[in-house]
Amino acid sequence: xxxxxKPTVILILAIAVIGTATFTAxxxxxxxxxxxxxxxxATPPDHTVTxxxxxTPDTSQxxxxxxxxxxxxxxxxxxxxxxxxxxxxxxQGRTGFELCPGTGLEPAPPRAEISVATAxxxxxxxPESMPSGVVPSNVPDVFLCGEELFEIAWTFAVSPGxxxxxxxGSGLLVHRIRGREPITYGSPRERWxxxxxxxxxxxxxxxxxxxxxxxxxxxxxxxxxxxTDVLTTISGLAANEGFCLQVAAAVMK
Amino acid sequence: xxxxxxxxxxxxxxxxxxxxxxxxxxSKAVNYSVYIELWPGGSSDLTCxxxxxxxxxxxxxxxxxxxxxxxxxxxxxFYVKSSTDSGLFSVSGTGYLTSQTQTSCSHTMYASVYDxxxxxxxxxxxxxxxxxxxxxxxxINTQQYNLVSTSKAIxxxxxxxxxxxxxTGYHVHQMSDCGxxxxxxxxxxxxxxxxxxxxxxxxxxxxxxxxxHMGYANWSVPYP
Numbered sequence: 001x002x003x004x005x006k007p008t009v010i011l012i013l014a015i016a017v018i019g020t021a022t023f024t025a026x027x028x029x030x031x032x033x034x035x036x037x038x039x040x041x042a043t044p045p046d047h048t049v050t051x052x053x054x055x056t057p058d059t060s061q062x063x064x065x066x067x068x069x070x071x072x073x074x075x076x077x078x079x080x081x082x083x084x085x086x087x088x089x090x091x092q093g094r095t096g097f098e099l100c101p102g103t104g105l106e107p108a109p110p111r112a113e114i115s116v117a118t119a120x121x122x123x124x125x126x127p128e129s130m131p132s133g134v135v136p137s138n139v140p141d142v143f144l145c146g147e148e149l150f151e152i153a154w155t156f157a158v159s160p161g162x163x164x165x166x167x168x169g170s171g172l173l174v175h176r177i178r179g180r181e182p183i184t185y186g187s188p189r190e191r192w193x194x195x196x197x198x199x200x201x202x203x204x205x206x207x208x209x210x211x212x213x214x215x216x217x218x219x220x221x222x223x224x225x226x227x228t229d230v231l232t233t234i235s236g237l238a239a240n241e242g243f244c245l246q247v248a249a250a251v252m253k
Numbered sequence: 254x255x256x257x258x259x260x261x262x263x264x265x266x267x268x269x270x271x272x273x274x275x276x277x278x279x280s281k282a283v284n285y286s287v288y289i290e291l292w293p294g295g296s297s298d299l300t301c302x303x304x305x306x307x308x309x310x311x312x313x314x315x316x317x318x319x320x321x322x323x324x325x326x327x328x329x330x331f332y333v334k335s336s337t338d339s340g341l342f343s344v345s346g347t348g349y350l351t352s353q354t355q356t357s358c359s360h361t362m363y364a365s366v367y368d369x370x371x372x373x374x375x376x377x378x379x380x381x382x383x384x385x386x387x388x389x390x391x392x393i394n395t396q397q398y399n400l401v402s403t404s405k406a407i408x409x410x411x412x413x414x415x416x417x418x419x420x421t422g423y424h425v426h427q428m429s430d431c432g433x434x435x436x437x438x439x440x441x442x443x444x445x446x447x448x449x450x451x452x453x454x455x456x457x458x459x460x461x462x463x464x465x466h467m468g469y470a471n472w473s474v475p476y477p
Contacts, residue, residue, distance in 0.1 A: 014262075015262060018262055018266060022266045022268075022270050026270045026272075042340060042341060042342055042343035042396075042397075043341060043342055043343065043344075044342075044343050044344045044392065045344055045347075045369075045392065059370060059371065060370065060475070060477070061370075061477055062342065062369040062370060062474075062477050063344075063369050064370070064371070065347075065367075065371040066347075069347070069349075069390045072388075073389075073390065077388075089352070089384075091355065092355065092383075092384075093355045093356040093357055093360070094356070094357055095357060095412070095413075095414050095415045096357050096358055096413070096414065096415025096416040096417075097414060097415035098357075098415070099357050099415070100415065104414070104415030104416065104417070105357060105358055105415055105416050105417065106417045107307055107416070107417045110307070110309055110311075110314035110315075110316075111314065111316070113306060137319070137428075137430060137431070138305050138306065138318060138319070138320070138428060139305040139306035139316050139318065140306075141306065141307075141358065141359060143357075143358050143416065143417070151356075151357065151358060151359065153354065153359045153361065155378060155428070155430070157430065157431045166371075166372065166373040167372055167373075168368075168372040168373035168374055168432070169373060169431055169432075170373060170376075171363065171365075171376040171378075171430040171431065173353055173354070173361070173363070175353075175354050175356075175359060177356060177357070177359075181356060184352060184354065184355040184356070184384065185351075185352065185353070186351070186352060186388050187388070209371075214370070214371040214372065215371075215373075216347075216349065216367060216371045217349060217351075217388075218349075218351070218365070233354065235351075235353050235363070237351075237363055237365050237373075237376055237430075238365055238367075238373035238376075
């Protein structure tokens, strides 16, 4: 049996330690491996496909919503009557002179818009009564016919994380006007349904697609109260129908 | 002997480094970024700086806010520019344009900006716009490291007669909704033109720099 000299053993061990330390340092300092992916060609969404029936889309994939948008675009906007309300996207509206003969409508006095919009009355819009996460984003547009409040349009911002709202948040428009007139929101029949809010018949349009906290297309709601002669419309720009119904319940009191 | 030891140490360092680079490591998700600018929907003639509500000729009556008035005698457009740091996509997301109200004094259109996974990123209101379509989805063009434009005509200016004497001149009241970082354009107190002429009671320093974009948004999205 041949004995190995002690200095040789120490040298071998030292070299092994140096090699291991170099490996560890190199492995630790280098970044994580990237996910392998194709790198050639820029991809646009496909505007020809429509959703396969009874499939749940994978919302992590780019443009997963496009088939639903394509399908919606192929459908004609509904024109007709729902829940006693006329829906007509082609209606052009009436002028302020037609609505308020003689003088026409006039804006509320400067700096008085908010106090007029929130004052008790059939057209009142009260930000304090809105669902949590909804705050005004603008001074309301308020129009009077003589001394009488006639029309309010008020926009709001909706925070991310609000229930029934897109994970990125949403805009919101509340519009109230005296009198009954056609609803001009364009949406195919498949997205409309009838409902009731605080005893008032309403029509509601769902978003084009809503999966979890991804809503594309927004919700719309309209209701006419014959007792007060006020038409109310609610637009949740990136929200589903549950959100529009919740806002309507707070506004149409 | 010394030369042999030095070589052995060198080989050990080299082998360790090669092994450290070669051994597979756990993959980590990475994101790519998107940048988008919001541009005027009307002409580039600014008639009222940042304000909210009506831009009265008497500037002391005007409230500050997130809207700009652009003169617009004809078409109003959804106009944005986008770039990305990825070569994977020529489209950064989707603009979804809808008519909101078409009545008397409230002719209003809205454009939502979604990223390519349908997360809502920003929105913009176009007031005094007559409806020429019910809804429309628009690809937002983009290019790696280069800003490219997307412009979609959405409507024309509305005739809102009978809505008060303060409504003068065809224009679009373009109000940015959440999601945008607004540009430092003139406030209403430095730009308030009673457009068109004769420009009485003007505060007309409406210089808006050599680029007219109102603001920008950016986001990152995981690679698919």
